[in-house]
Amino acid sequence: MSSETNADVHPTPHTSPTEVTPDAVKSDSIRKVAIVGEIPFAGIEVVKAVLGAGLVARVLCPNSAVEAKLRDLPHQDRLELVDGDLGNATAVSSALADVYGVCFVSPIGLAGRLYRSTEHLDDVRNVIQASEAHALRRVVYHSAVGASKDSVARAIQDAAAAEELLTHSRCEHFLMRTGPLVGRGDGFMSEIVGSARKPGLFMVVQGYGGTLVQPLAVADFAHCMARVFTPQGSSLSNGTFALVGPEVVSLLELTDSALQELKRGKLKFHAPLFVLKIAASMSSDSKFKERVAMLFHDVLEEHNDALTLIGSDAKLTTPVEAQRALLAS
Helix, strand or coil, rough: CCEEEEEEEEECCCCCCCCCCCCCCCCCCCCEEEEECCHHHHHHHHHHHHHHCEEEEEEEEECCCHHHHHCCCCCCHHEEEEEEECCCCCHHHHHCHHHHHEEECCCCCCCEEECCCCCCHHHHHHHHHHHHCCCCCCEEEECCCCCCCCCHHHHHHHHHHHHHHHHHCCCCEEEEEEEECCCCCCCHHHHHHHHHHCCEEEEEEEEECCECCCEEEEHHHHHHHHHHHHHHHHHCCCCEEEEECCCCEEEHHHHHHHHHHCCCCEEEEEEEEHHHHHHHHHHHHHHHHHHHHCCCEEEECCCCCCCCHHHHCCCCCCCCHHHHHHHHH
């Protein structure tokens, strides 16, 4: 699949975009939702949740490997694929033509943003432009807890800048702030589990392990995102939502719990934060710089909208439960 030249919707291309208004969307109609951004990890879970909610999912699909994963999902009759990525404005426009809303997925892990980190703000602008052109009803942006232009981490700075772009757009925007998402390929818990699994009696921990996080299981995240597009979610007002897990833990606690689950004992050598900061200032490796910057950013929220979206009787997955699922896989 080519992200530069192909922008065809399968199975049916759309040539005449339709503005969707509240009066035109009836509770018994099948809404169509575009999912763009990072697909292989979090995006595919959002696709599952959207399809599971009885909606039509149109996915901006960056390559054939992702397409193969999507073709294994149930409800293929309600799945549409558009070839391309967020850097292709034509493909983005095709993905957003005559849909009810769009969900922009962009998780952040230990080393920063997982997908198109350097192009993120340009990608946001492309999505906003297409959303306004096609008069989308709702635009859901996956932001970050603590989004701030004053952060030392680029991913957190860009999240704040993206929120500002959406706030000044003509879109009905939903800003979904999360901390790290948890699941296979998350760039977060998978790395911690992988380090604990490595053979040997020693392991290196970057920093002191005191960075606090409030991880959210990717499946819980996906159900929250899908809820915004369902008829039951029509009463939700646009604005900023905090979606976090049920517990606050430190990176060191997650490391220790992984070792405990594996029944392993290791001596941990800590690379002091001040040493890492000096090394990052002298390095030309942007990924290393971002990884160090993320250690200075606690990710937690007192307020949690996750249960409001998926139901107060739901049970959010705890970090240890998510860790056990990873270890089992």
